[in-house]
Amino acid sequence: MIIVTGGAGFIGANFVLDWLRDCDEPIVNVDNLTYAGNAETLAPLAGDPRHIFSQVDICDRAAIDALFVTYRPHAILHFAAESHVDRSINGPAEFVQTNVVGTFTLLEAARAYWNGLAGDEKAAFRFLHVSTDEVFGSLNPTDPAFNEHTAYAPNSPYSASKAASDHFVRAYHHTYGLPTLTTNCSNNYGPYQFPEKLIPLTIINAIGGKKLPVYGDGKNVRDWLYVTDHCAAIRTVLQKGVPGETYNIGGWNEQANIDVVHTLCRTLDELRPSASGTAYAAQIEFVKDRPGHDRRYAIDATRIERELGWRPAETFETGIRKTVLWYLEHPEWVAGVTSGSYRHWMETHYAGTV
Template sequence: MILVTGGAGFIGANFVLDWLRGCDEPILNVDKLTYAGNLRTLEPVLHDPKHVFARVDICDAAALDALFAEHRPRAVVHFAAESHVDRSIHGPADFVQTNVVGTFTLLEAARAYWSKLDAGERAAFRFLHVSTDEVFGSLSATDPQFSETTPYAPNSPYSATKAGSDHLVRAYHHTYGLPTLTTNCSNNYGPYQFPEKLIPLVIANAIAGKSLPVYGDGQNVRDWLYVGDHCAAIREVLGCGEPGETYNIGGWNEKTNIEVVHTICDLLDAARPKANGSYRDQITFVKDRPGHDRRYAIDARKLEGKLGWKPAETFETGLAKTVRWYLENQAWVGEVASGDYRKWVETNYTERG
């Protein structure tokens, strides 16, 4: 069995669904079920005997110790995190608690469990920490892409707390010998993403006839990674990665935000045409967020060279799949886009108009 934290969130749930479709090894899925955790996403596996769900906060040391003792996982894949930059600007305390304190608590529980395993199990155990390219800061238009040796320079409370968690994971390997792996990924997109993020937000607002908010001049650049490709890369790192190493996971798809929004509008124009005009007519430029990094870009050559992984999707094929999924799963979107989410969109975007 493997233990997955944050397995009801966007990337974690996609990983759980992919894992259980592809192999017989069970998953212990640990999630606090905050606003971004959605059990409806896991509906296909909720009654699968290979999927064990535990509603547990990763800051709860006693609960984690009990889960390790009962289920005896051979590996941990740690997705659980507060991950939205704008939320971290408005309320950084939750990010410090989950991303730093939570990762520390999980590391302590894993170390205590691992230290009592027999020699063979200790050697086989892995703790895979899923992180972000945002820990590296911002690039200019001419800077080389982020590599595994790029110095850390986080610019938001979110990225600073993820950087702190990365450093803790590294320290637990070098100090205690815990066999850790760290992955730093670029911007993910795909099915089941909470609609506060750019791509699902634009899709949802477009078909609802609402404005499509774009920060600043729309020229901020991100490297886009289809979530299915990310899950495949994590499986590869978990299976074959070298303990103590970090691996960058990127999609080789640098796009400006306005390019992304234009492409979504064009796909929607083809799939669900408006009575008059284009979805592009709904684009509205809003005040930029504080400390908005200009460009992220991942150099994923180490992962390809060492482990043979490269993305299967181009941005065009992945985005087409994503738009189609959201159009075909409006019930899921409708359930998510309520309560805290509506209040959040109003607070974060209406005030920027």
């Protein structure tokens, strides 16, 4: 038995679905079902006794303690987080609460549970914390990619809250001996991603005949990681990772945002041509840049390949094509998440695109 937090969110849900597709070990899925947590994503698991869903706030210590006592997991995988930079700029307090206080609460509960274990059970337990490359700050065009020894330099309330959570995880290993593992990943994309993020937003707006908003000059660079590759990497770290260590997970796919949007437009031109016959790229619109927008992220994923044997299976081209096809084939899921509150958020951040 393992516990997964945030298992109704984008990456967490993909992890849960992949895990239960590939093995029979049960999962306790802990999610508070905030705006980005979608129970519909977990519909394929309805009636599956291996999937135990618990709607719990990770800041609720008593509820978390009860889950440990009831299910006695050998690992907790911590995906739950507020994760959108724009939202953190407008409302940083929620990010401190979920990402910092929530992680602290989980660490305290895990430490108490782990201290009560003995022998092989205690030796086998793991606390795996899923983090981001944004904690490392911004790179210049010629700077080397982030590695596991890069100094932290977060530039947004979101990345600052994740950096704080990373530091707590590290401290709990070094101070208390809790067997922790931390992963820092690059930008994920793929099925079930909430459409506030660049790739699903572009797909949904394009086929809806709306503007395709691109921040600033569109030349901000990110490393792109297909979500199922990320899930495979996390399973590898859980199985083979050394307690107390961190592992960078990247896709070896640096792309400027404007290039990502053009790739999506070309793919949609092929797979779902517009009714007018006009190329989707005609819908691109540059909008005011976000405050403090980091220019470039890049992940050096050499260590996880060298020490644990993981490397991404998807190229950017294959992953993008799979992603576009998934959104085209799942209009009901898209309609379910693009609610009134989502449209209000879109109007706030991308005026004129809704």
